[in-house]
Amino acid sequence: MCMLHILDDCDLFISDNHYSDQMFGNGSRSSQSFSMMQLALEDDAEYSFLCNEMLDGDEDERLLALTRKEVNQLAKMAQSQLVNEREAASREVCKVLRYVDTLACPKLAHEVFQVVNLLASDQAAAVQCGLLEGMSVMLGLCNKSAVLSPFAPSILTPLLVRTLTTTTADNVRKNAIGIVGLLLEQSLLPQECLLSSILPTLFSLCFVDSPSEAHTYIADEQRVESASVLCRSISSGIVKDREWILRHFVPKYSYLLADSVFHIRKAAVAILGDLCKMFGEKFTVE
Numbered sequence: 001m002c003m004l005h006i007l008d009d010c011d012l013f014i015s016d017n018h019y020s021d022q023m024f025g026n027g028s029r030s031s032q033s034f035s036m037m038q039l040a041l042e043d044d045a046e047y048s049f050l051c052n053e054m055l056d057g058d059e060d061e062r063l064l065a066l067t068r069k070e071v072n073q074l075a076k077m078a079q080s081q082l083v084n085e086r087e088a089a090s091r092e093v094c095k096v097l098r099y100v101d102t103l104a105c106p107k108l109a110h111e112v113f114q115v116v117n118l119l120a121s122d123q124a125a126a127v128q129c130g131l132l133e134g135m136s137v138m139l140g141l142c143n144k145s146a147v148l149s150p151f152a153p154s155i156l157t158p159l160l161v162r163t164l165t166t167t168t169a170d171n172v173r174k175n176a177i178g179i180v181g182l183l184l185e186q187s188l189l190p191q192e193c194l195l196s197s198i199l200p201t202l203f204s205l206c207f208v209d210s211p212s213e214a215h216t217y218i219a220d221e222q223r224v225e226s227a228s229v230l231c232r233s234i235s236s237g238i239v240k241d242r243e244w245i246l247r248h249f250v251p252k253y254s255y256l257l258a259d260s261v262f263h264i265r266k267a268a269v270a271i272l273g274d275l276c277k278m279f280g281e282k283f284t285v286e
Helices: 003-009 017-024 029-040 044-054 059-078 083-103 106-120 125-133 135-144 151-166 170-185 191-207 220-235 242-257 262-269 272-279 281-285
Strands: none
Touching (some): 059 083, 125 135, 125 151, 151 170, 170 191, 170 220, 191 220, 220 242, 220 262, 242 262, 242 272
């Protein structure tokens, strides 16, 4: 739901000059701020600036009420029987989360992430893909916010791993692998999460190449993408723990070199030079 529309619902969209003057005063700083509020609500990028201007006196309560309406509307859409409404909710999460973060409201943050959990369990591929597309924004907000940060390890990264390992929709898994690559490039995944869950999951996707080896068959295209993301994480220095690389990556690396799929072998060969720099030329020769 558009925030500007909510203003209309709450009778806060002032078209009567007398009412506006009565509430805010002619020429006052509050009156100017309210005018900015009308314009800013048409552009989410201005929302943070708006709140900084308005958070004094009773205005913080008004913004809290408006944001709560957004959260409630999001929850309603997420519970809809219509897939397109649930998909719309999955794509609105980031916007609402920005509002909640600006107000630094833990209770509303908890409610938004309850919606995230609900959408994550949705069986519709369009809903899952919509949520995945916002993953980098959500993790970025969590990394910068004391209010949102607890939800990254408790909800977002487990959600990502669960999507990689349990989804039966090829396009959802493909999107999830791509999102992992993007998150690695943006350094949005903490090392502990990376080493304990994300990279082991990518390894498992690389090596599952027949229906008999896993509950869900992994297509070669997705195996190639998993191997590519995995190898890039090593060669680019994203994984900083060399002992982990030696103990956990290297023992399985030879399997990538010997894989039946050419592009998996190609991804593995491409990082031989980087492994040589890490562990010496003797390692590469062996």
